Amino acid sequence: MDKNAERVKSAVRERYGALARQQQSCCALTSCCPPSQKLYDPADIEELPQEVSDFSLGCGNPVAAAGLREGEVVLDLGSGGGLDCFLAAKRVGEKGRVIGLDMSPDMLALARKNADRLGAANVEFRSGEMEAMPVESGSVDVIISNCVVNLSPDKDAVFQEAFRVLRPGGHLSISDIALVGELDPETRGSLEAWASCVAGALPKDEYLKKLRRAGFTDITTAEKSWRYIPTVSMWVSAVRPE
Ligand SMILES: C[S@@+](CC[C@H](N)C(=O)[O-])C[C@H]1O[C@@H](n2cnc3c(N)ncnc32)[C@H](O)[C@@H]1O
Numbered sequence: 001m002d003k004n005a006e007r008v009k010s011a012v013r014e015r016y017g018a019l020a021r022q023q024q025s026c027c028a029l030t031s032c033c034p035p036s037q038k039l040y041d042p043a044d045i046e047e048l049p050q051e052v053s054d055f056s057l058g059c060g061n062p063v064a065a066a067g068l069r070e071g072e073v074v075l076d077l078g079s080g081g082g083l084d085c086f087l088a089a090k091r092v093g094e095k096g097r098v099i100g101l102d103m104s105p106d107m108l109a110l111a112r113k114n115a116d117r118l119g120a121a122n123v124e125f126r127s128g129e130m131e132a133m134p135v136e137s138g139s140v141d142v143i144i145s146n147c148v149v150n151l152s153p154d155k156d157a158v159f160q161e162a163f164r165v166l167r168p169g170g171h172l173s174i175s176d177i178a179l180v181g182e183l184d185p186e187t188r189g190s191l192e193a194w195a196s197c198v199a200g201a202l203p204k205d206e207y208l209k210k211l212r213r214a215g216f217t218d219i220t221t222a223e224k225s226w227r228y229i230p231t232v233s234m235w236v237s238a239v240r241p242e
Helices: 003-022 026-030 050-054 083-092 105-118 155-165 191-195 204-213
Strands: 073-077 097-102 123-127 140-146 166-179 217-228 231-239
Touching: 003 105, 003 191, 050 083, 050 105, 073 083, 073 155, 083 097, 083 105, 083 123, 083 140, 097 105, 105 123, 140 155, 155 166, 155 204, 166 204, 166 217, 204 217, 204 231
Parallel strands: 073 097, 073 140, 097 123, 140 166
Antiparallel strands: 166 231, 217 231
């Protein structure tokens, strides 16, 4: 990894580690993201303890649009406190399995504590980086991710890895941030802005080009209403062809 990528990764790990230790969503610090009540259907989160459902650092609801079926294996890239994993686990049922992947030890500790509290037996949290996933090739039916890919300094590697771990015919459902304006040079070079999901965001076309280059097909997107210029939240779905 080059020096800049290393600096980005450690700024990201530090920011999300601190949020996990304080059990504080980034909204409390920056008002940059909407509370989970606005992202999730209240009926989906009402059974969860409020501490778990309130800890959302996402920008969408990738589970709602993922079309999950009973028995499927789901991988969540950058699983944070585990909220999307727990919602996915309910949909895939006892015969299914959910793997949450995160590179922050503090975030993993929080997610595992939440899983114990919920008795979520079909959810496992794994330590690792999405640019080199500790996941067997062709073993995943559906990849979900919520506001994480923009944080990677090497998005090509993320999409290549996503393609590798999905089974032929598997698909991904990602909520993320796209850049819709120009960033001033100071923001573009700021590690804090990168870790806050701004400086690492790509224009949508560039993002989709990387997905296509990794081999994905049937790519569809929807722009979400949440807009903090120069970024906008979007939902992306794509298929790993047979
Ligand atoms: C913005 S938070 C989103 C957390 C969660 N998806 C949610 O919606 O609440 C980003 C998460 O991704 C993790 N993360 C960032 N870059 C990562 C990488 N390269 N590999 C694995 N995890 C990463 C962070 O540690 C953090 O937990």
